[in-house]
Amino acid sequence: MNRTTTRQTSSRSLSSSRDGSRGFSERVVREISEYKKEPRWMLEKRLKSLELYQSLDDPGFGVTTDSLNINTIVPYLRPEVQAARNWEDVPEEIRSTFDKLGIPEAERKALAGVGAQYDSEIVYQSIKRELESIGVVFLDMESAVREYPEIVKRYFMRAITPSDHKYAALHGAFWSGGSFVYVPEGVSVPLPLQAYFRMSMEGSGQFEHTLIIAEKGSSVEFVEGCSAPRFNEINLHVGMVELFVRDGARVKYSTIQNWSKNTLNLNSKRAIVGEDGTVEWVSGSLGSNKTMLYPASLLVGEGAKSEHLAITYAGKGQHMDTGAKVFHMAPGTSSVIDARSISINGGWAFYRGKLHIASNAKGSKANVKCTALMMDDNSRSDTVPVIEVKTRDADVGHEARIGRISDDQIYYLTTRGLSEDQAKALIVKGFAEPISKEFPLEYAVELNRLLNLELEGAIG
Amino acid sequence: MLLIVSGLRAQNRESGQEILNGVDLTVRKGEIHAIMGPNGSGKSTLANVIMGNPKYRVTGGDVLFQGESIVELTTDQRVKKGLFMTFQHPFEITGVRLRSLIMASLDAVGRRFGVSNSIKKIDEIADSSGLERRFLDRYVNVGFSGGEKKRSEVIQFGLLRPKVAILDEIDSGLDIDSLRKIADALKSLKEEDMSLILITHYQRLLDYLVPDYVHVYDSGRVIRTGGPELAMVVEKQGYSPVLEHVRG
Numbered sequence: 001m002n003r004t005t006t007r008q009t010s011s012r013s014l015s016s017s018r019d020g021s022r023g024f025s026e027r028v029v030r031e032i033s034e035y036k037k038e039p040r041w042m043l044e045k046r047l048k049s050l051e052l053y054q055s056l057d058d059p060g061f062g063v064t065t066d067s068l069n070i071n072t073i074v075p076y077l078r079p080e081v082q083a084a085r086n087w088e089d090v091p092e093e094i095r096s097t098f099d100k101l102g103i104p105e106a107e108r109k110a111l112a113g114v115g116a117q118y119d120s121e122i123v124y125q126s127i128k129r130e131l132e133s134i135g136v137v138f139l140d141m142e143s144a145v146r147e148y149p150e151i152v153k154r155y156f157m158r159a160i161t162p163s164d165h166k167y168a169a170l171h172g173a174f175w176s177g178g179s180f181v182y183v184p185e186g187v188s189v190p191l192p193l194q195a196y197f198r199m200s201m202e203g204s205g206q207f208e209h210t211l212i213i214a215e216k217g218s219s220v221e222f223v224e225g226c227s228a229p230r231f232n233e234i235n236l237h238v239g240m241v242e243l244f245v246r247d248g249a250r251v252k253y254s255t256i257q258n259w260s261k262n263t264l265n266l267n268s269k270r271a272i273v274g275e276d277g278t279v280e281w282v283s284g285s286l287g288s289n290k291t292m293l294y295p296a297s298l299l300v301g302e303g304a305k306s307e308h309l310a311i312t313y314a315g316k317g318q319h320m321d322t323g324a325k326v327f328h329m330a331p332g333t334s335s336v337i338d339a340r341s342i343s344i345n346g347g348w349a350f351y352r353g354k355l356h357i358a359s360n361a362k363g364s365k366a367n368v369k370c371t372a373l374m375m376d377d378n379s380r381s382d383t384v385p386v387i388e389v390k391t392r393d394a395d396v397g398h399e400a401r402i403g404r405i406s407d408d409q410i411y412y413l414t415t416r417g418l419s420e421d422q423a424k425a426l427i428v429k430g431f432a433e434p435i436s437k438e439f440p441l442e443y444a445v446e447l448n449r450l451l452n453l454e455l456e457g458a459i460g
Numbered sequence: 461m462l463l464i465v466s467g468l469r470a471q472n473r474e475s476g477q478e479i480l481n482g483v484d485l486t487v488r489k490g491e492i493h494a495i496m497g498p499n500g501s502g503k504s505t506l507a508n509v510i511m512g513n514p515k516y517r518v519t520g521g522d523v524l525f526q527g528e529s530i531v532e533l534t535t536d537q538r539v540k541k542g543l544f545m546t547f548q549h550p551f552e553i554t555g556v557r558l559r560s561l562i563m564a565s566l567d568a569v570g571r572r573f574g575v576s577n578s579i580k581k582i583d584e585i586a587d588s589s590g591l592e593r594r595f596l597d598r599y600v601n602v603g604f605s606g607g608e609k610k611r612s613e614v615i616q617f618g619l620l621r622p623k624v625a626i627l628d629e630i631d632s633g634l635d636i637d638s639l640r641k642i643a644d645a646l647k648s649l650k651e652e653d654m655s656l657i658l659i660t661h662y663q664r665l666l667d668y669l670v671p672d673y674v675h676v677y678d679s680g681r682v683i684r685t686g687g688p689e690l691a692m693v694v695e696k697q698g699y700s701p702v703l704e705h706v707r708g
Contacts (some may be wrong), residue, residue, distance in 0.1 A: 030481055154625040403554075411513055415544070416533035416561060416616060417568035420537075430555025454649070 004268050025050055029173055036142050036176075039149060049162035049172025057165040062321040062352070065264060085211045129343035130420060136220075140191055141209050151182060155213055159242040159270040159298075164203035167266045169332040170177070171207055171238045178239070179207035183249075192221040192254075192440055210241040214249035216274075221252040223440060235330075236264050243271035245279050247301060252280040254439050256447060258287035261317065265291040275301030281332040282438045283310040284447050286454065288377070295353060296325035299333035299340035299361075308337045311435040311447075314347030314379070315454055323352040323370075323385075328394070339370040342428055344455070351383040359390040367397040373431050374404045375424065385447035398442075462655055463487040463510075463543075463624050467521035469482035470509045479505045481680040482521060485657075487624060492656045494666055494691060497677035498699050502547060503659045506677070510536050525624075540569050540696045542623030546630055548659075548661060553600040558612060569620055585618050589645040593649050606633040610642055618649035626657040631665040641666035645661045663695035676702050 029050050033043040053455075058065060131138050137148065145152050162172035179195045195210070224241070237259055245251045251271065259265050266286035271279040278280055281295045297306035305384035307325035326335040341349035351370045374382035383400045405427055429448055436444045465485040471478050480542055487493055491502055497503050509516050512535040523531050530538050553561070562582055562708060566572065567614040586593050591611040601609050610630055617625055630646070631639050643665055650656060650669075658665060666674075668687065675682045676699065684690065684702055694702060 008499060129548070406551075407514070408551050409553050411515075412536065412547065415511055415539060415547075415562070416565035416621065417536050417539040418564055419534070419536045419568070422564065422568065426556055426561070428555070430560070432554070433555060 005017075010226075014124070017186065025173075032174065034175065036145075037050040038142075038145060039403070041149075041153060042145055045157070046164075046173050046175075049157075049169045052162050053166060053173055056163075056169055059167075062292045062350075063105055063319050064265075065290075076347065080257035087314055091304070099229045102369035107140060113286065127191070127193075131193075134187055135184040136187060136189055136190075139180045139181050141175070141178040141211065144211070148180070148182065150212070151179070151213065153397070155242065155244055156209075157240075157242070158169075159244065159272050160268050162289075162306070167238050168240070168268050170238045171268070174238075175209045175240065178210045179212075179222075179224070180210075181212040181213045181220060183212075183220045185215040186217045186245075187215075188218065189220040189449045191327050192223050192252075195222070206237050206241050210239070212242070212247060212251060212253070213244045214277075216246045217248040218246075219250040220438075221390075222254070223443065224255040234319065235289075237266070239267045241267070241269040241295075243269075243279060245271055245273040245277040245304075245410045246457075247274040248276045249274070249387060250278040250280075254282040254443065256284040256286070256439070256443060256450075257291070257293075259448065260287060262287055263288040265289075265293070267291075267293045268293040269293070270298065271296070272298045272300055273304040273306060276303040276305075277301060278305045278307075280438075281324070281436065282308045283322075284313075284435070284439070285310070285320055286313040288320075288452060289317065290319045290321070292321045294323045294325050295346040296327070298327045298329060298330050299335065302330045303332045303401070304330060305333065306335045308335075309411065309435045309438050310339045312339070312341040312349050312351075313347040313433045313451070313454060314341065314343040315349060316345040319348045319350070321350040321352055323350075323354075326356070326366065328355075328357040328364045330367065331360065331362045332364065333361055335367070337366075337368045337370070338434065339380060340431060341372045342375065342431065343368075343381050346378040346380075349379040349382075351381075351385065353383075353385040353386070355387045355389075355396070357389045357391060357394045359398065362391055362393040364391075364393075365395045369397075369399045371400075371431075372401065372402040373428070375428070421455065424454055428455060461486060461524070462489050462526060464524040465510065465521070466524070468509065468518065469520035470505075470516045470518050470522060471582070473515055478519075479516065479680055480509055480521075480571060483681050486676065487655050487657065487684060489623075489653045490655060491670045491673065492658065492669055494660060494671040494674045495661060495677050495682075495696050496674060496691060496694050496699075497683075499661075502680050503677050504628050505658075505680075507545055507659060508626050509533055510626065511543065519580065533645045536568065539620075544617060544622030544625040546610075546617055546619055546625070546627045548632060549630035550601050550609050550613055551623045552602045555600055556600050557597055559596040562596075565616065566619060570582070571620065582615070585615050585649075588589045588648070590641045591616065592617060603615060605644075607635075607638045609633065610638075611645070614642060614645050614649070618645070621651070622654070624655045624657065626659065628659045629661070631660055631662055636664075640668070663691050666691050678703055687702050 029046045033046055128138060136361050153383050157172055160168050162169040181193060183189055210220055210224060230425060243251050243253060279297050284289055285293060295308060299306060304327055310322060312320045312322045316319040323338045324339060339351055341351060343349040349372060355366055355368055368385055370383050370385055372383060374381050381402050385400055387398060389396055410420055410423045414420060429451055432451060436447045439447060465483050468480050468483040470480040482529060483506060495503055512533060518531045522529050525541055527544060546554045563578055566578055582596060586596055589611050595608055618675060625628060630642060647668060658669060671688055674686050674688060693704055
């Protein structure tokens with residue numbers, strides 16, 4: 001019953017907002033901004049982004065976005081509508097996965113966006129106090145806009161501007177939720193910050209914005225997402241992550257994405273790295289129907305470093321267009337990309353990468369490795385690693401490999417007592433291991449369990 | 461009877477080619493059998509059909525293990541019952557560490573010692589079989605020399621402790637010292653009631669592991685069966701006299 005009520009609410013708010021096609025969107029943007037009690041400059045930013053969104057074309061590559069209907073997004077951005085959602089509304093498939101993963105009830109509800117997570121709120125509050133004592137700010141993005149307007153104003157959507165592409169503009173107009181982290185000069189954050197600590201306060205984040213600023217010589221590890229599938233009724237996720245890694249700072253950003261299998265997931269992530277700074281991206285992309293994700297590192301300071309480690313899983317009906325981009329824009333910079341994908345049961349994994357070494361980036365080093373594992377003949381795998389080197393004085397290594405699990409390998413493992421499914425799972429986990437071991441332990445364990453579950457479902 | 465192969469016929473699933481033409485073989489508890497035969501006579505194929513390699517289809521006859529037909533079982537089900545095979549050319553599996561594979565297979569066949577005990581057992585057996593421990597943490601067979609691959613197979617045999625093990629050319633490509641080491645390891649790992657089927661070209665292995673029966677195999681069937689002396693004949697005169705004797 002509850003479900004029906006929710007639906008009616010949404011359709012009413014939708015139709016009532018539909019007066020005038022252009023006015024409709026602008027009005028909703030204003031409503032969001034007002035609801036969040038935002039300062040004028042943020043509203044203006046949103047409106048400017050909206051204008052750009054309407055004028056920009058779809059990117060001419062990657063996944064198709066035909067299924068996208070912007071009109072369905074708007075009502076669900078209102079927290080009061082989200083809160084009305086019921087545990088019973090969460091699809092059976094996702095609930096049973098929660099069971100198999102052994103996730104506690106309260107946590108499940110938060111993950112599915114249907115309830116507050118009181119335990120984690122307590123954890124968050126105590127962590128927040130500890131962080132405050134060393135000057136670290138860890139807040140939801142809305143609060144940051146109100147409490148630290150100068151910092152937010154200076155950095156928000158400066159690494160990725162709304163004019164970057166259509167979905168960056170969409171994000172700029174409708175963003176909601178996300179994390180804000182500010183680490184002062186020379187401070188090392190002693191524990192990995194996990195966005196999920198404060199998930200309850202923002203509801204499920206379809207357009208969440210994560211902004212991390214690591215001042216000179218500081219370091220922080222940030223973990224976003226969760227391996228449990230996150231139910232997303234509106235089918236669209238357009239998140240954004242901006243990392244500002246100042247001179248000598250280090251930021252490690254890990255994420256496991258496991259949106260439900262109906263989600264169109266279009267993310268933009270970018271780091272700007274100063275002199276001798278280091279950024280590490282560790283990504284696991286498993287969920288969603290279609291994904292476009294190419295975390296980018298702009299190495300702008302001399303000696304800046306980046307590392308991109310990524311594992312992508314493309315199962316039945318999934319089209320995962322993922323990769324990495326690195327721009328060497330200063331001398332002595334170095335980068336590593338290790339991107340792996342698994343395609344199974346008709347899934348399509350597409351590696352799209354770009355490595356650019358500018359003419360002034362003398363003495364730079366780069367190593368790109370992309371490996372694909374195809375589990376059967378129905379599945380698809382492509383790699384398009386674009387490499388542009390504008391200086392002779394650079395050391396560039398590149399390796400691309402598409403492998404197939406052979407029947408002989410499977411048979412060999414079955415002669416050791418493993419079932420065919422176990423054999424495949426062992427090979428897949430082995431393939432993913434160099435990436436999964438870079439995650440915080442509990443995430444690595446969950447990633448493995450999740451791969452097991454996926455394979456169980458895919459093969460069994 | 462532990463293992464009875466009777467009138468076993470099989471074909472290659474893809475090509476339809478007949479590859480077993482009525483094989484008979486009876487193995488009792490604790491026995492050592494040697495299967496010898498010219499190159500290309502299909503000895504490895506026989507091992508693979510007994511193990512249930514999906515490449516082949518059984519078209520006639522039966523394989524009984526402890527009185528029960530196993531031809532319908534998957535390979536891993538056969539292994540769980542106590543059948544095992546080592547490979548002449550074990551496959552490389554990038555990404556899977558030898559130790560992880562061994563742990564997974566111990567678990568699969570129900571030989572569970574707990575993690576720390578398993579690790580200890582694996583280390584011990586590696587030491588006694590002459591495989592340096594660092595290979596345990598490498599990917600299965602990747603970058604292993606011929607001898608290291610064989611030792612890795614022997615270790616897995618020793619840990620899984622099957623009732624019947626088919627050792628397919630465990631002695632091929634080894635120098636005399638390595639052969640002795642492998643044979644010694646096998647000898648110490650073979651328990652009284654364990655049965656072995658040794659597929660080999662050479663007498664040398666049989667000096668260490670003296671067979672109760674020697675079978676000469678050709679064209680997809682057992683041509684002749686005898687005692688250890690038959691291996692001596694083959695060693696001295698080659699297969700022709702044995703095969704001619706039968707054909708004549």
